[in-house]
Amino acid sequence: MVTLKDISRDVGLSITQVSRALGGHTDVNAATRERVQLAATRLGYRPNAIARSLKTGRSGIVAMIVAGSRDPDSNAHLFEIVMGLSAEISALGLQFVLHVGQPGADVVKLHTELYRSGGIDGFVIIGPSPADPRIKCLTDLGAPFIVHGRDPEQPHPFVDIDNFDVGRTMADHLLSLGHRRIAFLNGPLSEFFAIQRQRGVDAAFAAHGLSVDPALMRSITMIEPQGRSAARDLLQLDNPPTAIIAGNTMIARGVYHAAADAGVSIPGDLSVLAHDDGLELFPAAGFEPPLGGTSAHLSAAWISLSADLKQIIAASKTPMHNRILDLTFDKGSATQSILVDRSMPVGP
Amino acid sequence: MVTLKDISRDVGLSITQVSRALGGHTDVNAATRERVQLAATRLGYRPNAIARSLKTGRSGIVAMIVAGSRDPDSNAHLFEIVMGLSAEISALGLQFVLHVGQPGADVVKLHTELYRSGGIDGFVIIGPSPADPRIKCLTDLGAPFIVHGRDPEQPHPFVDIDNFDVGRTMADHLLSLGHRRIAFLNGPLSEFFAIQRQRGVDAAFAAHGLSVDPALMRSITMIEPQGRSAARDLLQLDNPPTAIIAGNTMIARGVYHAAADAGVSIPGDLSVLAHDDGLELFPAAGFEPPLGGTSAHLSAAWISLSADLKQIIAASKTPMHNRILDLTFDKGSATQSILVDRSMPVGP
């Protein structure tokens, strides 16, 4: 390994001065600096990250800890999250560590031990549940972290979208088209984003002087097979929905399949909207008819998340960065207005 | 942060003795050791990984570097690889770092710089191509690493399966059932495993005194859509294949879809075999009729890989661990014997 000492010997300067030359300090002669830099590249010098960390107290490593799981369902999103996050964090000159615990391991303990052992500057937390113990743990530890999504029960820095608006916007669009029997294939209600989306749907109904039919509100794992079977279920009801809101594009794919299976045409017999996370592996493109709905690309979230986390790490006192990302809505071609009682106007 | 100094102050011993007590050295009184351990847990001591690394020269971190890519196709497998590897490596008390480079970054340079900067004990390389520059680079650097798969053009430690046998076994089974027009939806021929599988198929044909029809050998990205369109293509030939060998279960899924689309029944009109990597997200289960073929679970590969890499890191001189994992074959229910010219016996 090439060290500062090697360079200092080579150029005949002290270690101190070599360090300063390379570090861009002012008290070093321009000619000297150049000589040092030349020697450094000639010898193939790379500063030792470990030694630097020990001295500065920062390792430049941020970690995300996920529970290992034999259940592939829970991992459907994770891949793109890891790829996206890792790329953004690398781009900021930091390193990203994915720590996959053994199935059944205590995730809170893992955070504590990893932080206590130094070497981790900060953490990323995804998919928080209400009163999430990871957030409490890291707050108590005083460890820098940021959450994708949020936990309403404790203050913390986060990057999120307005999930209330997701539910409200899509439900409102369908209600305005005259739909009344609207089903919602929502994510797991153990997570806050799903709760908020449900509230948004409720609010849209309330704004139209209506209320949701609980039998049409489903909370499922957000993957295609679950969406398909839930949609099949809904379409077999005595009084099936005329529209379905899907929590993501994978669920929507299941809905399209279930509709095809049941001989139900989209949008003729059934209108469909979905929230699109902009995932590359599960694109909103390729639906026929083209799928509409709200959209917020997760890739944008990783950019904000990384930048904010870097700031939080740099700051001595955790700033409460709370960033709400933009949401767009596209009505697509998978929805259709239905005949409604003209005594109940739905537009201007 | 709780350090050895804090404990030493607490129990009234020297830092040296505290370190030795915790490190399990012999020259420390049993009673003293207990006192130290108690104090350590009471104060919440965790050894500082950075300081330890600086002293010992080992960080306990192994890394895998992948090129960031806007192309989701290339990532289809990667997720389970990352999850599996990370879990196994964590289980060995090491850390796994996934480094996702910017799209277009020089992967070889990333390996060099990351290794030179200390902090990385070893690397995992997957999907080697012939004369892979990453392998050359790490060999030149003297860095510990292990490859999943192998590069025949340079010696290096690896864990792999017998891909020649994969091709040979499946082709042989179909040939023995009387099939002659056998298609092979292989992976990209830029990677050695696909080359070997092709050679295995060729060898099986040769053993039967036959040779493959090049028009039926396809090299594709190993995901469902590609498999589907390739299979559609094959089934539209004037003289379509009576059997298809799929490189993995995702391709097989595409084949099943294409067959359904074309009104071709499996196994009545078309026999199908596939190699199964045992991936949880793309299971071989759920096929109707049940899919058969060779099988080798990648999870087994990660276990061997991690253990071997750990040994390589511990050793001063790189041992050339070359491990070939077991392969199993199940004929499934998606193949069927076809009428053959009785003048050409196919069995005992």
Added chain:
DNA sequence: GCGGCGATCCCAAACGTTTCGGAATAGGCG
């Protein structure tokens, strides 16, 4: 009484870096 020995302990150096405080030199100015 003395050398030796086992048990238990500690000093100090080292890993490679950053940085505080100062030192050396040269030049300007009264």
Added chain:
DNA sequence: CGCCTATTCCGAAACGTTTGGGATCGCCGC
């Protein structure tokens, strides 16, 4: 000539750990 400043350099300490080479003490056998 003495003083001050600016420029350029360096010694030494520190981060927390591990470890080689002792130190100390009590006790045994001769």
